[in-house]
Amino acid sequence: IDGWVESVRGNQSGEYSNDNVGRDAADSSDSTNQSGPRLLLIGKSLTTMTYPHVAAHYGLPFVLLTPVLHHADFDPSARVIPVPAVGDDIVAESEAPSVAEARAIIRAELAGQSHAASSRYAGPAPLICAGTADPFYDRARANALTPHVHEYPDANHSIEVPGHWRRSLDYLKEVTASVAQYAATL
Template sequence: MTDENYETPIRAAVIAPGRIYGPGTSLLMFNREAVARRGAFMYPVEWELGTGDLFADDVDDMITERVTAAVRAVASAGASETVIIAKSLGTRAAPVAAEYNLPAIWFTPFLASAPVAEKTIEALRRSTAPFLLVGGTADEFWDGDLARSLTPHVLEIENADHSMFVPGPLRDSAAVLGEVATAVERFLDDVVWPGSR
C-alpha cells in the first residue's frame, strides 16, 4: 500500500481495562468490535497490578498517566474523534476524559463504597463531553440514582454484579452482554459519532 492510499482513521477508542478484566475479555471485546465496525482504530491500555492497595494514589497516578499517554498517541496519529472506554479500575481515568473533553463509556465505575468514588464522581461532574454509565444493582460500587443525576446516558441492569453477571443460567448473563453491546452501539451512533452507521 502506498502512502497516498493510506488514510489515518479519524476515529479512535482508548480501551482501559479493569484489574483482572483485560481489554480482550467479553465485555470489552464486544465493544472493541463495535468501534472497529465504525471505522475506528483501537489503542488498548494494559497494566498488571499485584495484590496491594488498589485504591492507592499511586495506582490513580499510573492509570491517569497511561490513559493520558494513549490519548496523546491517538491524537498525534491523526485521530480527531476519540472515545475512552473503560471497565472498573480503568474508570479511574475519568479525570483524563474531563481534561481532554472526550466522550466516554464507563463500565461499572466506582460511584459508591470505594475510597476513590469521590474522585471519580468529581471528574464526571466536571466532564463536558457526553458519557455512558453502565452498572448493575447488585454491584456494591454502583449507585443508580447518582448515575442518573450525572448523565442521561445510563444502562442499569437489575441484579447484575460488578462483573455484569446476573443470577441464574449463564444464558441470562449472556443476554446482559447483548443488552450492553446494544446500548454502546446506540451511544456511539447517536451521540459520539452520529451517522457512523
Template structure:
C-alpha cells in the first residue's frame, strides 16, 4: 500500500464532544503529518439529543462530503481515516471506499460498527482501553491483528493514577500508530524511520 508522500492524506473524524484535536487524535494526526501526510481535520457539531447510534447516518454523510471533495481535488487519492468514538460510525465508508483506518476508542458495542469492520479489506488499527464500556478487546482481536489495548484506560484513554500515567498511554499509542503507518500503511523502509 505504499504511496508517495505527495499523495498521503489523512481525514480526522472526531468523536461527539471535543473535536479533532483531543490528545489521542492529535498524536495520531501528528504521526501522519511528520510522514508528509496532509491532515484534514473534520470539525462538527453533532445534532443534540440523539444517541450515537442514531447519529450514524449523519456521520456517514459528513465523512462522505469530505472524501468527495478530496476525490474531486486529488483524483486517485486514497486517504487514511483516523476516527475516534462517534467517528467510528464512518467504518462503512472506509469499507465501501477501500480506505485504511485507525479507529481510536471505536464503538465496538454497536453492531453496525463491528459488522462494517468485519467486511474491511483494507488494513485498520483498533485502539481502546479495558475501562471503556464501548471497547471489547476480544472483538477487536477477532477483527484485526493491529490492536492496542490499554489496561484500565477509559473512553478518553485516561488511566487511574498520576497524570503522567495517562501521558505514557499517549506515548504508547503514538508509537503503535507510527509503527502501523511505517510498516503497514506506507511501508517505510526501516533504515529511513526515525
C-alpha cells in the first residue's frame, strides 16, 4: 500500500501505468491541481483490514465493503479491524462499544467533536456497506467506527440474499450509489 500510494501521489502528469489508478475526466482536466490526484480506496472483506494503516499513515478516505469487524471462525488469530473509541486509542474486540455507546460516538462526531482527534485514525470517516447476515459484520463496531454505515437486511458477505436475485441486484445498485455519493462528498 505504501508504495502504491506514493507512486500515485508522486505522479502529477495524469498518466498512470497499469500498476496505478488513473483519474477520471473531471480530475485529469484540472492540470493546475497542486495537491496531486484525489484518492479514494475501496476494500472488500480481508482488504478492509488495511484501513487502520491507510487512515493512520495517509488519512485517505476508504470504502469498507463487508469489513471484517467480527472474527472469522477459521482465523486462529481472531483479527478484526480495531475500532477507535472516544478518549481511547484502540479498543479490543471484547471491549467493543454497545449500540448506545456507538450512538453517543456518532452524536459527538456530528456535533463537531470528532473521535478521530483522540485516536490514531485520521482523515474522513469511512463508508461501510455490509449485509446483516454477514458473519464478519458487527453493527455496534461499525457504528462506533463511522456514522456512514449502510446495512442490507438479510444480505450475506457478498451483499446478496440467497434465492432472491432481484433483491440482491437492488442491493448492488444501492451499494454503487452509496459509494458514488460518498466519493462526491470528498
